[in-house]
Amino acid sequence: MKLSTKGRYAVTAMMDLAIHDRDGPVTLADISSCQGISLSYLEQLFARLRQSGLVEGVRGPGGGYRLGKPSNQISVADIISAVDETIDNTRCKGNLDCNKGERCLTHHLWNDLSERLYDFLNDITLSEFIKDPEVRKISQRQDSTASRIATMFPPRSIAS
């Protein structure tokens, strides 16, 4: 389990999709301008997210990306795993057989820790975030008064 800004980009982008799940697909151009990440880089990240079934793309005008599963079935660990190819570069490759035992103990301990971390992040799903009262507020207002919000927050063009 690795955790870098790359993973964060993916997670925040997925949060974005989760928040606007009801409003139709979200374009990468949108996320790009709003979160300040290059479009092409986002495309690369989303290629991986799509391969993992976490998102699905909709082509053409009015298209974009939407979640590939219900938000309660997408964990933070899923997202990070999808974009960060976690290269295990311990000497023993998880077989715990390097250095004839003793020294590899630390790898064993690290594996334990890593697993606990994974479990922790695997328990946190996107659905948790849309429960946030602040998110609900914004997400709901977009349902009813989409156009007004659109002028209030120009970066995002809300799909109609």
Next chain:
Amino acid sequence: MKLSTKGRYAVTAMMDLAIHDRDGPVTLADISSCQGISLSYLEQLFARLRQSGLVEGVRGPGGGYRLGKPSNQISVADIISAVDETIDNTRCKGNLDCNKGERCLTHHLWNDLSERLYDFLNDITLSEFIKDPEVRKISQRQDSTASRIATMFPPRSIAS
């Protein structure tokens, strides 16, 4: 909170110190040969660990490094924070004021998540690892084995 192999190196090295805390200081040369990390790189990592008070160095023959605090006062989060300078490169720098509110919501959510992750790793201290039955076993017969292992597994092509 960032989590890279650099952080892992630091954590496993600290685990090593914790395991052998009673046997006197552990040399970086030892950790270097055993964990396959270059000596100089370890020195750089330990410079940071020392600055954070997580370890203290003992010079001269028979010297090395030992824990700077009791193992139950050193958390995984402490170690990772010491070596990974966590540059916050969200646009809003944690002030949650970028993109006029709405869009920054994801940063807010990420901050929440990041905080939870920190708390999680901050609750795991080195003392936990030495409780591991396997570790206890090896830790006890350690004094004699250290030098033997050094000759059994000489450094590969690591700096002199």
Next chain:
DNA sequence: TAATAACCTAGTAAATTAGTATGTAATTAT
């Protein structure tokens, strides 16, 4: 038919990680 936006690939710039080289300073053992 034109615009949109996903989808795809190759190349490059920037940043970080990891390692090399070469010291000095403190301490211990001979």
Next chain:
DNA sequence: ATAATTACATACTAATTTACTAGGTTATTA
């Protein structure tokens, strides 16, 4: 005292990863 050992320090380089740029193609909608 002297030599060996080990921390401590700095500058530089190699390797890897991250992020971006630039050029496409396909599918879909208006």
